Amino acid sequence: MTFNDLISGAMTSAGQVRNEPVQARSSERIDALLDAASAVVAEVGIERLTTAMVAERAGASIGTVYRYFPDRIAVLAAMSLRGFERFLRKSVEKLEEHPPATVDDVFSALIDACVQMHRDEPGFTSIRLGDQIALPAVDGGTAASARIAGSLATIVSAELGVADDGSLAGRFDIALTVLDALLVRAFVIDSAGDEQAIAACRAVVAGYLAEAPVAA
Amino acid sequence: MTFNDLISGAMTSAGQVRNEPVQARSSERIDALLDAASAVVAEVGIERLTTAMVAERAGASIGTVYRYFPDRIAVLAAMSLRGFERFLRKSVEKLEEHPPATVDDVFSALIDACVQMHRDEPGFTSIRLGDQIALPAVDGGTAASARIAGSLATIVSAELGVADDGSLAGRFDIALTVLDALLVRAFVIDSAGDEQAIAACRAVVAGYLAEAPVAA
DNA sequence: TGGTCACCGATCGGAACTCGATCATCGCGG
DNA sequence: CCGCGATGATCGAGTTCCGATCGGTGACCA
Numbered sequence: 001m002t003f004n005d006l007i008s009g010a011m012t013s014a015g016q017v018r019n020e021p022v023q024a025r026s027s028e029r030i031d032a033l034l035d036a037a038s039a040v041v042a043e044v045g046i047e048r049l050t051t052a053m054v055a056e057r058a059g060a061s062i063g064t065v066y067r068y069f070p071d072r073i074a075v076l077a078a079m080s081l082r083g084f085e086r087f088l089r090k091s092v093e094k095l096e097e098h099p100p101a102t103v104d105d106v107f108s109a110l111i112d113a114c115v116q117m118h119r120d121e122p123g124f125t126s127i128r129l130g131d132q133i134a135l136p137a138v139d140g141g142t143a144a145s146a147r148i149a150g151s152l153a154t155i156v157s158a159e160l161g162v163a164d165d166g167s168l169a170g171r172f173d174i175a176l177t178v179l180d181a182l183l184v185r186a187f188v189i190d191s192a193g194d195e196q197a198i199a200a201c202r203a204v205v206a207g208y209l210a211e212a213p214v215a216a
Numbered sequence: 217m218t219f220n221d222l223i224s225g226a227m228t229s230a231g232q233v234r235n236e237p238v239q240a241r242s243s244e245r246i247d248a249l250l251d252a253a254s255a256v257v258a259e260v261g262i263e264r265l266t267t268a269m270v271a272e273r274a275g276a277s278i279g280t281v282y283r284y285f286p287d288r289i290a291v292l293a294a295m296s297l298r299g300f301e302r303f304l305r306k307s308v309e310k311l312e313e314h315p316p317a318t319v320d321d322v323f324s325a326l327i328d329a330c331v332q333m334h335r336d337e338p339g340f341t342s343i344r345l346g347d348q349i350a351l352p353a354v355d356g357g358t359a360a361s362a363r364i365a366g367s368l369a370t371i372v373s374a375e376l377g378v379a380d381d382g383s384l385a386g387r388f389d390i391a392l393t394v395l396d397a398l399l400v401r402a403f404v405i406d407s408a409g410d411e412q413a414i415a416a417c418r419a420v421v422a423g424y425l426a427e428a429p430v431a432a
Numbered sequence: 433t434g435g436t437c438a439c440c441g442a443t444c445g446g447a448a449c450t451c452g453a454t455c456a457t458c459g460c461g462g
Numbered sequence: 463c464c465g466c467g468a469t470g471a472t473c474g475a476g477t478t479c480c481g482a483t484c485g486g487t488g489a490c491c492a
Contacts, residue, residue, distance in 0.1 A: 019470090021470095023469095025470095046348070047292065061472060063451085063473050067470095067472075131404065132262070140410065180397070181396070189355065200390055238438090238490095242437075245438080245439090266479095266481080268479095279484085283438070283439075287482075288480090
């Protein structure tokens, strides 16, 4: 089991399109629609996004939006899931580029990936890493950070030889929750990312992970 | 300056009603509308709330909703602000009932108040303590936790004699951000509040505050 | 008691979403 | 290799539903 397995284990059906693309132009169209949705959220926020804005920004027709997404909320959910998957891919990229030696290295890579998402993915600060589009239909099993934490604990145990008394997944879930919240804070303070706030995120997460396990 | 000053310093105009109530029935109606909005968010989520649902649930007419709120998002913003204010009031209540001796006591009271909000205030787990309705029109000065942190730092310095090298407000802002995120997690895991997750929130916040200051 | 506040719901504009017509792509058979 | 037909993709007018308004009526309070 490698870091790459983080991705397949964490995806849900909640943000998938209604018709899986067959032709290349269809795949490209979906990406364009989600790029458009991201840009609209970055500009006006989640609540004010309309499907007409998305269609217009994507250079498509309203009917094309509804070919792939059953409704407005499905567009937001797909955007959220795409962001989540992209975060995972960047994380895996970094973890495979510079194999971590410690848990702290692992989370350092996750923070780097998440900072990059906030900087490169319009609207990510609004949509964040999480579940707010899906709430209240989320529980401890389906929450975004929980979907990563279990696999990550398994992989970290195996790859780094970290002992797991059963609490590692919970601790990672907490660390991911804190990471997401503090990076949103860093990008709310400064849309380019407040460096002190990012540094503080690193310190808080590292400090937490360095402690002896607490029941999660 | 007392803990009670936390409240006046943290409020914004962003969630205020369009017509301030004059008659008692008007105040009661606004409360009923916001109670209704909370119930609807708890059931269907933020995105699916409609003003018709709010009117119906409140036993009012659609025109009554628009007497007090210019639009749908203003209803959500008012609900969010009311939650935030109620959290502050519960916090101040607890802090005045049992005067804290340490920063940890202060945050313990804040956690108790926030847990109580999640339990007693429908929809609070969706709307949380934060700014998501207002995003992206939020910055480091207007963010919810930042609006508390400055006053709290001043009060804690004065009341508890805690030394402040200028970083206390930032540290409190971080602690509040973490507190909010980890309690949302606790109530996502279990809608009654997962006790282990709540305990973990206490430990993480206490652990962070016990450390030597890090630039925020 | 009268002026002001509060409420209602019919109405209209705008957003969400549908569906039938049309266009584009691709694989297969000649 | 090319033409054709089946399938996929797109569009936007039309329909439905939601957001928001406004004029008429009722309630409150000084």
